[in-house]
Structure formats: C-alpha cells, structure tokens
Amino acid sequence: MNNINLLISLPIGIAIILLLFTSLVRVVKLEIYVAAGILALVTIFVYGILAILFWPGADVFAIHIALYLMTIYAMSIISRSLTGKTKWHWAPMLIVGFFLVVVTVDTVLIVLAQSGLSPQWAGRLLPKPVTEHDVQSRFPGTVSHDFREKESQFNEYREQRQLQTQRGWSVRVGWQDTSVSARDNTLILEVKDKAGHDISDADVSGKMLFAGNMQLDQTFSMSYQGDGRYTTSLNMPHPGHWDFIIQIQRGQAQHELRVSTMVQDAKQK
Secondary structure (H helix, E strand, O other): OOOOOHHHHHHHHHHHHHHHHHHHHHHOOOOHHHHHHHHHHHHHHHHHHHHHHOOOOHHHHHHHHHHHHHHHHHHHHHHHHHOOOOOOOHHHHHHHHHHHHHHHHHHHHHHHHHHOOOHHHHHHHOOOOOOOOOOOOOOOOOOOOHHHHOHHHHHHHHHHHHHHHHHOOEEEEEEOOOOEOOOEEEEEEEEEOOOOOEOOOOEEEEEEEEOOOHHHOEEEEEEEEEOOEEEEEEEOOOOEEEEEEEEEEEOOEEEEEEEEEEEEOHHHO
C-alpha cells in the first residue's frame, strides 16, 4: 500500500463508495442515513484491515479515512435533498467544501513528498538551481537506523553497542583524495584491535545513503589491502551530504560504523 499513489487509491475508493451507496439506497431500498451509517462502518473496517496489513503511514491513513467518510456524508445530504426529504442548505455543503480543500491540499503535499515534481513543473515552479544539476523535489529522507522504530530489536542493538565498546577496536575511515561526484573515489578503512594489531580477516560491507533521494542509495563491499586497511571505489552520482553505514564482521564479532561526508560537485572542480 505504501507504493500506491494517492491519486489512484483515492479516486478508486471514492468510486466504490459511490457505487455501494447508490446500490444500498436504490436497490436494497435502505433509508439514506441507514445506508450511510452502514457504509461508513464498512469503509472504516475494510480500510482499517488493509492499513494494518500494509501500513501506509498515519498521514496517508488519515487522508483516506477523512475523504471516504466525507464522500459518504456529502452523498447522504445530496440524496436527501434530491428526494425532497430535507431542504437544501448551504451550511453542510460549506463544511464539506472546507474539509475537501484541506484534504486536497494535504494530498498534494504528500504526493509531492513521495514522488516529487515532474522535471517540467519543477522548472516552472522552483528557483533555478545554482549548479547545473537537476533540483531534487522529493524528500523521503534517510532512515538508516530503522531498528529504532522496532522495539523488539532495540535491546539487541543496545547490547551490540555495549559489546562494540568493550571490544575496543580502533576504526578510522576516510577518502584517499577529496570526494567528488560522478567520479570514482577511493574509500579507505583502517581497523585495529584493542592491542593495536591489524585486523586482516574481516568481511567489510556497507551502504551509502543520499538524504535527498533514496533511489541513489547503494551497497558496497571492501577488500583487504594489507596493514589493516580495506578499500573500495565508490561513485556518488550527486553532490551533497551522504551517509555511510559500514559493517565489519569478524567471526561472531560485528562492528558498525556510521559516518557522514560532503561530496563536492565535479563541475566546480
């Protein structure tokens, strides 16, 4: 459900609600408010189950529930007015219109945050970038330590950090030269044990994460070069802030290192 575009799921859900409401009122011959109440409960139950199985996030969940229930409310008012059971009044529709505007604005913001603007609209609405690189208009962020959101894994993580501190390894990491975007850059990792001896039999791997666009994230491995040093060649396609999560595995011992770096623009070098 996380991958379902709001511009698809919302119209489909509203279309289903309209069809069911019409069927309950015209085919089953239920009273309008009875049909609305039943449909509201069914909508909350069905979408609630889907949300539990495929959690879309609190904001997306709230948008769907609000718009679905608003549709049911508006249909009940319109139906009673058309059948002559109540007189048309502007106040309820004003409430519906107000919330419709709020939900529409929130939906647009969520869609832009998830998918970003198209290059055409980005060029029209956003300021011209200082560099020649395209503007990143999506903001998914980088969440490398997702275990912090998983309570069941937190104790394991805390114990691992304590063991890592007691192990006393000396770990240094850095670039051979200044890191530049769109070029091969050599990353060097030096690992020594508590006694200062080189660690030469570890498996080293990692992730490089770009906060502006998760599609640029990459995984990598490092090979041993002697003197406790491991190296790899990395190509960061976009300049800016990058996070690195490096895992050092030696037997049962696991050491994690997180570092941040600024990658310079190749066109400014």
